[in-house]
Structure formats: structure tokens, C-alpha cells
Amino acid sequence: MKYIISFLIFIFLSSILLPIASNAESSPHRETVRGQIVEMKEDTPGLQRMEIRIEQGEFRGETVTVEHSLSGNQAHDFYFNESDRVLVWIESENGSISRALVRELARDHYLTYLGIFFALSIILIGGLKGIKTVISLAFTIFLILQVLIPLILGGLPPVFITIVIASIITVVSVLLISGFNRKSTAAILGTIGGVILAGLLATVMTRLTRLTGFSGEEAQMLMYVPNANFDFQGLLLAGMIIGAIGAVLDVGVSIASAVDELKRSNPAMTARQLIKSGMNLGRDIMGTMANTLILAYTGASMSLLLVLNAHNVSFNRVINMEAIATELIRIMAGSIGLIYAIPLTAVIAGLLYKNADSEKLQKEADKPSLWKRLTRKTS
Template sequence: MASRSVGRRRADRRPNRRRKIDIPQGHGHGHGHGHGDHVVDTSVVDSDAIVARRVRIVVAAVLAPLLAAAVIAMIVMWPGGGVKVASYQTDSARGEVTALKPCAQQKDQCDEATVKVTSGPDQGKSVAVQVPKAGQAPLKIEVGQSLMLGIQKGAPLEQRYQYVDHDRTMPLLLLAAIFAVAVVALSRWRGFAALIALAVTAVTLTQFILPAILNGSNPLVVAVVGGAVIMAIALFLTHGINAESSIALSGTIAALGLTVLLGWFFTKFCQLSGLASEGASGVQALVPGVDLKGLLVAGIVIGALGVLDDVTVTQAAAVWELSAANPTATRRELVGAGLRIGRAHVASVVNTLVLAYAGAALPILMTFAIQGVPGRYVISTEMVAMEIVRGLVGSLGIIAAVPLTTALAAMAVADRSRDLISTEPELLHEPA
């Protein structure tokens, strides 16, 4: 029985081994087929016993303990009950403008809108709401538009509702639907899985990260824990639970850790208080004990997560394809080829990230430009220095993700066929 089992295992290995070894040779016989017709099957790398053994070591020694620690920390820090500030709580409603007329007083400042309430405790009723007149607000209010309303509890109906903003629910839902259709149309089931991962990210942000910070937990620890869980779910859900995804996730977490350290160090070194962040003063007024410096670094970490995911998945996939095409490639060859691929990718991604942060600070930069403030003075102000630290620290994390992931992937898949020959040389002499 034992000999038959060994024979079956050897017979099962032979076709895969022959296919792997023959892949590079196929490029040299292309008399009847163009190079474009060749498709590299990376599944043979995932199913390789040598790769599986190496990846299991990485998962058992590093990845599994880190993910277990993140899940335990999330459970411990999970906010219990509501964490809203009582003085800031308010009810809300929506309504459609059915008529407009000038206010009885201050006719040049406001209009009185008749609004049919479409959601809230007075749904279906028409109420009077004072709204800014054209020219007194950034957007003109017209009949037929949908508005967001605040509710003053206990007030009479004619004074109960206040204008808050335009209701943009329908346009945003339409945009989200177009985005979802485009993703699924291009990527099919993988795109559908990516949309589920996006939903998980949104739930984690709104139900764990933000409430846990408001509940008094350290913002940096919350961001790292939430980010690790988000990346694990997103990668495995989108790309499957396999060796390649495990290596990509390992590289992501390693780069994430470096980003945290750099962010924390340069926030201290550049003497950033975090107060210059948009909305930071409001948060501090509502939650006086919040750690604004930690919140700043947490923002850097979360902002870099999506790009880290992109870079690590690309690098792992590149090394997997290189190994599938050439199973005898050494670790040095795979690392060299992977880094050559990564250089071009990082150059464009880093530029994208820096431009994204620069775009967020564009109104501030324009204000300084109008005032003719010297460049060195502008850079030293916290508003601008904070965006520079965000952009450069996030970019450093992305740069580090390339060699880290490439090295991990190369360690997993290097010398696959040579290792098989050295461990079981008798397979080479068996008949096909």
C-alpha cells in the first residue's frame, strides 16, 4: 500500500514538474505560435509543495500571530454603546422644496421655503424653513431640490426645522452604482469580491476605528489594528486564500509597520501638534482628551493602506509569474527582476500619493501664493509641513513595500525545480 501511495504521488507530480520545466523552453520553439499566445499559469506555483512549505513557515511564524493579535486587540478595544457627544447630538430629516418666497424680515438675506418632509417624524407634512438667499450661500436653493434639515426638538412645527445643506444622496448613489457596474463589468467575480471588501472597509472605519478613537483608545493603535484587519479581509477576499496572497499580506503589514514608525518619528521631529488638520479643532472641542498627534499619524497610515495593497499585490504577482515562467530562477534573479518591475510602479504610485496630498492642501497653498509669502516660511507652517510629512512618509512606506514584498516572494518561490531535483532525484529517471 505504501509503495502504491508513493507511486501515485510521484505520478501526480510528474506532469506539473514537466510543465514547469518546459515553460521556458516553449519560448524557444515559437515557429507556429507568437509570444503573445503564451499564458503563464501561476497556479502551478501556488500548488507547488516546496512553495507551500515555505509559505506555511512565514504564515505560522509571522502572519498568523500578527493577525491573531490584531483581532484580539480589536475585540478588546471595540467601543461599547454610543460614543456621541451629548451636546452635539441632533435629529435630522430630509425634504423637498415646493415653494419659495422672501422672508418677512431681512428680505435681502433669506427666503422662506415651503418644504415637504420626506423623512423624519413629520414625514408628509409641509413645513416652513428659512434658507439663504441666492448670493448668500455657495449654492442657490430652488424649487424641486432636496434639502437636509436639522430638527429642534420640542419647538412648534413652524420653527422646528432648520436648513443644513443640499441633499446629495441620489447623485452619490448613482455615482456609486456606475462605479460598481464598471468594476464588475471589467473584473467580474473578482470585482464583485472587491466591492464586498470595500464594504467591509467602510464598516470597519465607521463601526470600529472612528468610535474606538472617540471612546478614548489610542488613535495610532486603533489605525494599525483596523488597517491590518482591513488588509487581511480585502486581500484574501479579492485574491483568494493562497500562498501569493499570504506573501502580499506579509509585505503589506511589514510596510505598514514601517510607515507607523516613520510617521510617529517625523510627527515628533517636525513638532507637529495635529491642530492644523481640517476639523481637528472641532474634534478637540467635542472630545478634549483626544490625541491629535496620534490622530495625525493614524490618518497617514489609513491614507497609505490602499496604495500599499496595490503595490504588494503587484509585486507578489510579478514574482509568481517570473517563477512560473522559469522554475529554476534563483532568489537573486527573482529579486532583481521583481525590483525592475517595481521601480516603474513605485515611480507612478508615489507621484500619485504626493499629488493627492498636495491637492488636499491646494487652497492653503493658493492663500500663501496670493499673499506672496516666502517659500521657506510656507513650508515651515504646520498646515503645509503636515501635508509634506503625510505625503513623504506614506511614499516611504510604499517604497519599502516593493523590496520587502519582492524579497518575501522570492524566498518563497526561488529554485523550485532545483529543490525538487535535489530532494527526489529518482523522479527524473522514472518513465513519463
């Protein structure tokens, strides 16, 4: 009897474990690789059949025939041409390709060329400061992609962590280019103050207008991210803060630099005179910088504005739409933060330079910047 029971147990376990082992051995492998269209075998309004040479991964050098279906809808269709570089999704099993799909046109090499030209242009025009600017930009991108985004995905409050990252970006950018001195201190404090004000104002207005943060398709897609619980209002506010920091930083640095130059050229200037001069400069640049924010956000919403205008949607309805209200709050909160960064920076700079004489300013100017200190340590 015990042999029969053992045999039945063996059969039962085999029926469970053997399929699992078989599936493990034959489970398909999926990856996205680069390729190039070497021949367009069929090109009709409903179908493109193409021969693609794989240029990456396990099947590099092999060719595969891919069918690309077209629906006739320009919003969803993309027509490929012979010799195009593409991204190919491959499913392989037992060392051979079982299925392949064209994902996207490969655009990254063109973007790389543009990025290199952008960096070279900054260095060509800016010289040493251009090199510092490129390093500052690289640091900013690193913080956003490798620190800010993972922390938000990890569940930290988006608004708080964004203000912290924005402050770090401000401090490092200014110190890297200008070194630690009165000018840098005034620019940093004025910028952080303006950004915090913009964030507070955006928070209040978002709560009053009861914005949900779901006006964009990207935010709706985040709802389906597994094992994540996002604060969508917080994400909306974080985006507003990041969008405003560049313009506010520009204003803060410009005013602090102007006050520094005025004090150097006329050491007898009082704090009141320095503040007044800083305010005068701020009024000159306020209009252009506010326009910069307005035009940037308007450009991003151009398609939406065209749709609303084409369908003759009433102003009363447009102004109350969440997507429009979101952009208006984004524009006005950033602009107001920029506006109040002007008197804040001017007052701080005026007080810091109040008792500074020409010798102290020269000593500060002779101090090596953060860039020079870092290069000395590495050399």
C-alpha cells in the same frame, strides 16, 4: 401645628415638582428630516422664504414655511431653488411644528447613484474579481466606520489600533481575492512591513518637527467633543497610515503576482533571479505610485497652496508652517513606506518561491480562495 407644617411641605414640593412635570410634558422635540421645496415665496439677496413639504417623520406630508437668511458671504451662504430636496431641522411641541430651519441640500441620493455606478463598473470590468473587490471595499469601509472610529473614540491608542486595522484590511483583501498561497503571503508581509515603516517614520518626524495635530479645523472641533480626551498627534499619524495603505498594498500585490508568474513560466529561476526581477518591476511602478500619493495630497491642499501663492508668502515661511509640514511628512512617509515595500516584497516572494516546483504551484492555484470557501459554506 403639624397640619401647617404638612401644608407648607406640600406647597414646597408642589412648587418644585409641578414645573418639572410641566416641562417634561411640553419639552420640544427636535429632529432633522427630508423635505422638498414646493414654492419659493420670496427670493432676495438677503432672504429666501420657501414652502417646504415634509417627506419624512411624524409630519410627513405637511408643509411648513421656512425663512433662510443670507449674509452676502459666499463662504457661508447657499442659495436654494424651487423643487430642491433639502434637510429640514424641525422643533415640534404638542404635536405641531413650532420652528423649522433648512440645514443642507440633500445630496445623498446623487452620491448613492454614483456609488452604484462605481460598483457596477468594477463588476462589469472585473467580473468575479470585481465582485470580490466590491466586497473587500465594503469590508474596509465597515472596519473603518464601525470598528476603527468607535475604538479611537473609546480612548484606545490611535496609531496602534490603526496599524492593527490596516493589517486586517490587508490580510482579508488579499486572501479574499487571491486565496492563501505564496503570492498572498508575500504581498501581505510586504504591505504590512511597508505600512509599519511608514508609521514609524511618520512618528519620528512628527515628534522631531513637534507637530501638534491641530492644523485642520476638524481637529480643533474635536477639542469640544464632551467626555473625550484625544491624542491629536496620534490621530494625525493614524490618518497618515490609513492614507498610505492603499498605495503600499497595490505595490505589494503587483510584485508578488509578477514573481508568481515568472516562476510559473520558468520553474528553473533561482531566488536571486526572482528577487532581481521583482526589484525591476518595483522600480517601474515606484514612480507612478509615488506620484499618486503626491498628487492626491496636493489636490487636497490646493486651496491652501493658492492662498499662500496669492499673498506672496515666502518659501521659508511656507515650508515651516504646520499645515504644510504635516502634508509633506504625510506624502514622504507614505512614499518611503511604498518604496521599501518593493525590496521587502521582492525578497520575501523570492525566498518563498525558491524551492517551489510547477506541481506545487499548480496545487496552490487550484486551492479555493476565501471567497469560494465562504460561498460553498453558505450554499
